[in-house]
Structures are given as C-alpha cells and as structure tokens.
Amino acid sequence: MAESAAAAVAPSAELLEFPKKDKRRMLHAVYRVGDLDRTIQFYTEGLGMKLLRKRDIPDEKYSNAFLGFGPEDSHFVVELTYNYGVTSYDIGTGFGHFAIATEDVYKLVENVRAKGGSVTREPGPVKGGKSVIAFVKDPDGYMFELIQRGPTPEPLCQVMLRVGDLDRAIKFYEKALGMKVLRTIDRPEYKYTLAMMGYADEDKTTVLVDNEDFLKELQ
Numbered sequence: 001m002a003e004s005a006a007a008a009v010a011p012s013a014e015l016l017e018f019p020k021k022d023k024r025r026m027l028h029a030v031y032r033v034g035d036l037d038r039t040i041q042f043y044t045e046g047l048g049m050k051l052l053r054k055r056d057i058p059d060e061k062y063s064n065a066f067l068g069f070g071p072e073d074s075h076f077v078v079e080l081t082y083n084y085g086v087t088s089y090d091i092g093t094g095f096g097h098f099a100i101a102t103e104d105v106y107k108l109v110e111n112v113r114a115k116g117g118s119v120t121r122e123p124g125p126v127k128g129g130k131s132v133i134a135f136v137k138d139p140d141g142y143m144f145e146l147i148q149r150g151p152t153p154e155p156l157c158q159v160m161l162r163v164g165d166l167d168r169a170i171k172f173y174e175k176a177l178g179m180k181v182l183r184t185i186d187r188p189e190y191k192y193t194l195a196m197m198g199y200a201d202e203d204k205t206t207v208l209v210d211n212e213d214f215l216k217e218l219q
C-alpha cells in the first residue's frame, strides 16, 4: 500500500518539464480589507489604479473588488475581499509589501499625501543601494513600496514576503510553482537577503520577493 502511494506521487520527467513550458503568470493577490470603498478610493485616487470589477456574494457574506493598472487578462491585479461586518484585520509580520513602479516617486508620494494617504518613508535612495524608493501605507495598514523605474507594462511589480529560510522558499517556488530566481540582493550590513522570483523579466511582470532577515529585525 505504502509502496503504491509513493509510486503515485513520484513525478515523471515530463511532469517536471511541464512548468517550464507552460505560459503561466502571477494573476492576483487576494487579501482582506475592512472597508472596500475606502480602499478603492485610496488605490484609484492615491495610487492611480483602475477599478476593474466588483462582485457581491451575499450567500457567503462577502464582496470583492479587483483593481490594477490594466485589464486582468494581461495584468497582475489585487483582489480585495470585504467580509460583511469585519472592519479591521491583523496583518502580521510575514507579509512585507506590494510594490508599484513609477517614473517619478516624488510626484506619486505628493499625490498620495494630497489624497490624505500615509507616507511612512520619504522618497530617496534605498539604504545600501541606489534605487529611489518610498513607502506608503493603505487604509488597512498594507504597505506599498514605490520604486522609481523607467516605463513598464506592469507597474504593480512586486509582492514581498518574509520567509524563515530563503533556500527552502526558493526550492518551493522553483519546484512547485515553476518560478525562476531572477536576481538576489544580499545586504549583510542591513541583515537581509532578497530573492526576486517570477516567470519573466522583472521589468515586464510582477515578481515575488522572498526576504530573509538574518536577525528577524522587522521594520
């Protein structure tokens, strides 16, 4: 019995090759918010996203809103979930941030501020590097890093997650999900290492950033 179960899960060479040829991409990030209209207003007016669609599922007592910088068939989007009557959430320390690429971080930060958004880190070069970044917080406390870059087809460019073991996480995203390591950044002086993982070039699609903090000194 145990032998046949083991045989059933052993992947064939063909199965292992499948993720490499399949045209997969990151579709959406789903998370919970305490007030759908408040978040839609911040993402559209403050961050420049478009509201793509909304749906209400009264039988299950929740609603969704999909937002992004372009249509879902070609763009990574966020899928906000509002559970009836739940007005706040504990975000925890595992989620890092979403990132938005913009040609002018300073201008985007000013816009966020003008719309009443919270700027938690003013624009300027990232510690230990050259990219100009800023951080803003959405109404539920989810963080968005704003990164200054040239024009891109996918401004919603990163989802950063903190992981306890970078090698273990890389192995999972490579082997189970077919992603590639596009780049790693090691900043020992700031005690962290990043691995950018995804299905295509970083300047064209959304990537997942695995972040291992050596001393778990969270922001």
Ligand SMILES: N[C@@H](CCC(=O)N[C@@H](CS)C(=O)NCC(=O)O)C(=O)O
Residues within 6 Å of the ligand: 096, 121, 125, 126, 127, 162, 190, 192, 211, 213, 217, 218, 219
């Ligand atoms: N301890 C940080 C490590 C990651 C990190 O520091 N990322 C850079 C951006 S790639 C950052 O937030 N830098 C802060 C700054 O430059 O002010 C965390 O877990 O968020």
